[in-house]
Amino acid sequence: MFRFFERLTKPFPEQEPAQPPQGIYQFCRHYTKGMEKPLIAMSLVTALLAMIEVSLFGFMGNTVDWLTHYQPEEFFEQEWPTLLMLGGLMVIILPTLIWLHSNLTHQSLLGNYPMSIRWKAHRYLLKQSVGFYQNDFAGRVATKVMQTSLAVRETVMKLLDVLLYIVIYFISALFLLAMAHYWLMLVMIVWLIGYSLIQYYFIPRLKRISAQQADARSTMTGRIVDSYSNIATVKLFAHTDSEANYARESMDGFLKTVYRQMRLVTLLSFCVQALNYSLVFVTALVAIYLWTQQQVTPGETAIAISLALRLNGMSQWIMWEISSLFENIGAVADGIGTLSQPREVVDKTDAKPLQVTQGQINFNKVHFHYGKASGVLEDFNLSIKPGEKIGLVGKSGAGKSTLVNLLLRFYDVEKGNICIDGQMISQVNQESLRSQIGMVTQDTSLLHRSVRENILYGKPEASEEELWQAIHLAEADEFIKDLEDPHGNRGLDAQVGERGVKLSGGQRQRIAIARVLLKDAPILVLDEATSALDSEVEAAIQSSLECLMEGKTVIAIAHRLSTIAAMDRLVVLDQGQIVEQGSHAELLKTGGVYAQLWAHQTGGFLGD
Numbered sequence: 001m002f003r004f005f006e007r008l009t010k011p012f013p014e015q016e017p018a019q020p021p022q023g024i025y026q027f028c029r030h031y032t033k034g035m036e037k038p039l040i041a042m043s044l045v046t047a048l049l050a051m052i053e054v055s056l057f058g059f060m061g062n063t064v065d066w067l068t069h070y071q072p073e074e075f076f077e078q079e080w081p082t083l084l085m086l087g088g089l090m091v092i093i094l095p096t097l098i099w100l101h102s103n104l105t106h107q108s109l110l111g112n113y114p115m116s117i118r119w120k121a122h123r124y125l126l127k128q129s130v131g132f133y134q135n136d137f138a139g140r141v142a143t144k145v146m147q148t149s150l151a152v153r154e155t156v157m158k159l160l161d162v163l164l165y166i167v168i169y170f171i172s173a174l175f176l177l178a179m180a181h182y183w184l185m186l187v188m189i190v191w192l193i194g195y196s197l198i199q200y201y202f203i204p205r206l207k208r209i210s211a212q213q214a215d216a217r218s219t220m221t222g223r224i225v226d227s228y229s230n231i232a233t234v235k236l237f238a239h240t241d242s243e244a245n246y247a248r249e250s251m252d253g254f255l256k257t258v259y260r261q262m263r264l265v266t267l268l269s270f271c272v273q274a275l276n277y278s279l280v281f282v283t284a285l286v287a288i289y290l291w292t293q294q295q296v297t298p299g300e301t302a303i304a305i306s307l308a309l310r311l312n313g314m315s316q317w318i319m320w321e322i323s324s325l326f327e328n329i330g331a332v333a334d335g336i337g338t339l340s341q342p343r344e345v346v347d348k349t350d351a352k353p354l355q356v357t358q359g360q361i362n363f364n365k366v367h368f369h370y371g372k373a374s375g376v377l378e379d380f381n382l383s384i385k386p387g388e389k390i391g392l393v394g395k396s397g398a399g400k401s402t403l404v405n406l407l408l409r410f411y412d413v414e415k416g417n418i419c420i421d422g423q424m425i426s427q428v429n430q431e432s433l434r435s436q437i438g439m440v441t442q443d444t445s446l447l448h449r450s451v452r453e454n455i456l457y458g459k460p461e462a463s464e465e466e467l468w469q470a471i472h473l474a475e476a477d478e479f480i481k482d483l484e485d486p487h488g489n490r491g492l493d494a495q496v497g498e499r500g501v502k503l504s505g506g507q508r509q510r511i512a513i514a515r516v517l518l519k520d521a522p523i524l525v526l527d528e529a530t531s532a533l534d535s536e537v538e539a540a541i542q543s544s545l546e547c548l549m550e551g552k553t554v555i556a557i558a559h560r561l562s563t564i565a566a567m568d569r570l571v572v573l574d575q576g577q578i579v580e581q582g583s584h585a586e587l588l589k590t591g592g593v594y595a596q597l598w599a600h601q602t603g604g605f606l607g608d
Contacts, residue, residue, distance in 0.1 A: 005107035008038050011115035017124040020340040024329060027336050031117045031152050038108040043160045045101040047168045052094060054172035057306055059086060061180075061299035068298055109157065117149035121339050127430075129344040130410040139225025141338060143218040148335030151214075151328040158325045166318055173307050180300035181290055184283065188307075191279040195315065198275065202268040203326050206261065210330030213257040218334075220250040229498065265323070272319050276312040283308035345412050345430065353432035356522045358386035359553035360421050361407070367415035368406060376402050377576040380416070389554040391564030393594060394573035400557045402576075404525055407555070409433055420523070438521035438548075442528030444512040446500030451480055452492035454500075454511055458519035466518060467492075473547065474514035479507055517548055524549060526556040561594075561601055570594060 013034055020030045032039070122145060125132075133141070170192065177184040227234060227243045234243050287301040296304075361384040368377045376399050384390055392400040405411055406418060409425055417424045425433055438458075446454045455470065456462060462470075471477050483494035485502070500508045516524070526545075558564045565584040572580035572587070572594050580592050587594040 002103070002107055005103040006112070008104075008108045009035055009112040009116070011112040012119050013116055017120040019124070019342055020121075020336070022336060022340050024332055024336070027332060027340065028152050028156055031120065031149075032113075032156055034116060035109065035113050035156075038104050039156065039160050042101060042104040042109070042157075043164050045097055045104065046161050046165045049094075049097055049101065050165045050168035051172050052089065052097075054169060054176055054307075057173075057303050057310070058176055060306060061297075061303035064297075064299035064302045105157075105161070109153070113157075114149040114153045117152055118145055121145050121149065124343075125339070127343060128341070130405070131344060132341065136338070137219075137222030137226055138229070140218045140222030142225075143221045144335045144338040147214065147218070147331055148339060151331035151335065154328040155325060155332055158321060158328070162321045163325070166314075166321075169314075173311075177304060177307065180303060181296050183286055183290060184296075184300075184304045187279070187283050187286055188311075191275065191311075194275050195272065198268065198271045199319070199322060202264055202271075203322060206264055206268075206323055207326040207330045209257055209261045209264065210327035211334050212330075213254065213261060213327075214331040214334040216250070216254040216257050220247070220254045223247050223250045232501065268319060268323070269316075272315055276315050280305070280308045280312055345409055347429055348427055351427060351429045354420060354423060354425070354428040354436055356421055356436045358421055359522045360384065360386045360419075361523070361553060361555075362419045363403070363406075363416070364419065365416035366406065366413050366418065368402060368411065368413050370402075370411075377406075380576060380578075382571065382578065384553060384555070386421075387551060387553055389549060389552075389556070389568045391567040391570045392555060392557045392573060393561065393564070393570055393597065397575075398573040399576040400573055401527065404439075404527060404555065404557065407525070408437060408439070436521050437523045437525060438516040438519045439525040439527065440509070440512050440516050444500065444505075444508040446496050446503070446508055446511060448495070448498045450489065450493050450495055451483065451511060454496060455492075455514050455518060458515040458517070462518055470514045470518040473517050474510045476507070476510040476514050479510075513545070513548075522552055524552045524554045526554065526558070528558055528560075561598055 018030075020027050125141065125145070174185050174188055177188055224247050227247060234240060284305050287296065287304040290296040291298065291301050361382075363380055363382040366377050366380040370376060380399075380403075382403075392403065394400055406413055407425070409430055412426060417426060419425070420433075420436070447457070452467070455467060458470075459466070468477070471480060481491055484490045485495045487495070489495060496502050496508075496511075500511070503511070554567070556564045556567060564570065568583070569581060570584060570587055571578055572592070574593065580587055580590065580594055582590075588598060
């Protein structure tokens with residue numbers, strides 16, 4: 001039975017996620033696709049339960065009238081059909097409806113609904129550009145995904161379950177009172193108007209402060225996670241106290257929103273309670289007066305007072321439910337700003353996989369400036385032959401890493417194009433493009449998983465033999481065998497920690513090289529690939545890198561010029577332009593920028 005209801009909704013929908021819309025209604029509607037039938041069924045059951053509950057007050061009134069009208073010996077004889085029908089309602093129908101409502105709510109929706117939102121949002125964000133993640137805390141983005149998924153669920157379910165129950169309950173109650181006497185209905189209507197005015201005043205203010213609170217909470221979480229993620233840097237610079245104060249600023253900002261929220265809640269609670277006690281008093285007064293005038297029966301008087309007492313209790317629950325609703329709406333509005341951002345780098349509708357046959361790369365009149373006024377690259381041209389190995393040389397900010405980022409399509413060029421074997425990379429599928437490029441970076445970041453999983457990231461379907469061959473070529477087999485994590489996992493199964501913090505820089509770099517060796521892509525990018533290695537290890541794996549580069553088109557970036565001096569061609573960049581190019585020997589003869597850089601690195605800067 002439980003599994004039937006659990007399978008009514010899919011926690012991991014298969015369709016490709018699209019950009020969520022900006023409006024709150026449209027945003028919630030977007031993430032509710034696939035959940036409509038259980039939500040509608042839940043709403044219908046809720047409406048039935050509300051009507052049945054109010055009808056029970058009518059039965060209570062009838063009971064009071066029966067007790068004043070019948071003699072004990074004739075009561076069961078006259079009313080047994082009504083009692084039998086009521087018994088069926090109470091013992092069979094109501095429990096069945098409650099069972100159905102509970103299964104729809106708990107099995108079909110409470111778990112699967114927010115999970116489907118997380119799944120869609122996570123898949124959409126995974127395809128956001130690198131720039132998106134550079135502009136925000138990773139922890140803050142993750143918090144938005146988690147809290148927005150719950151906020152959407154609560155918003156939709158409260159509207160279709162709680163608020164529908166309240167509306168049906170009030171309509172049924174007004175109808176029941178109107179059948180007794182219109183004055184009793186008017187008392188209820190006046191109370192309802194007053195209650196609505198109180199909500200109208202306080203709820204928008206609570207909504208605004210809830211949105212501010214959600215943003216303050218995610219900022220606070222982001223700062224805390226940022227400190228934890230960079231704990232080595234924090235300790236290295238002895239900034240424990242300053243980091244605590246940095247987090248305290250955001251905590252203090254969050255606490256201020258809590259204070260403002262609680263002040264509003266206190267005032268709201270006082271106003272509602274004062275109105276509720278007035279409702280009970282006035283309803284009792286009017287009902288007793290009408291009874292003295294013989295315009296209502298004792299049973300109808302009991303109905304009116306009972307409903308007033310019931311609403312007195314319900315109104316507190318309603319107040320918190322409405323406050324919670326608008327708090328969740330505020331959290332949804334806050335999350336929209338992050339989750340609905342358009343992707344900056346998007347595949348064309350008809351994008352095809354990249355086919356690399358030779359590995360020729362052409363930068364044709366490329367313009368790019370990271371959104372700044374002045375360009376990093378202006379009318380840039382560079383042609384790399386199939387199988388050619390080039391080294392990019394230049395000062396920091398010359399444009400070396402920008403070229404690599406554009407080749408990988410982490411950003412799209414503003415003008416011009418980049419082609420691989422005659423195919424514009426803007427016209428091909430991003431995943432296929434990056435699958436054809438292997439890259440080893442200076443700041444190697446490993447996943448918080450096992451060594452095996454990190455290396456197999458290059459080729460998940462690789463055999464054990466291929467895996468160990470890559471490890472051996474990267475000179476990583478010795479230290480991997482000695483690894484052990486706190487959970488007792490050893491060797492390839494040892495966990496490397498967040499971003500690989502449990503390994504030394506050289507160990508991380510060799511695992512990264514093994515990963516790229518296993519990937520064996522036709523185009524290779526080396527961005528300070530051996531910078532974290534000591535001279536002995538670098539010399540040991542130099543032959544492995546030469547093997548890795550064999551038959552591939554290679555782009556290598558290195559500040560240590562000795563590591564790229566043997567490349568087929570060196571391209572010297574300055575302010576986004578090529579100022580020199582040629583072999584190591586040719587550039588030394590010209591006595592230009594490269595020759596000066598070489599002289600500095602080989603001791604010329606020490607004096608004649």
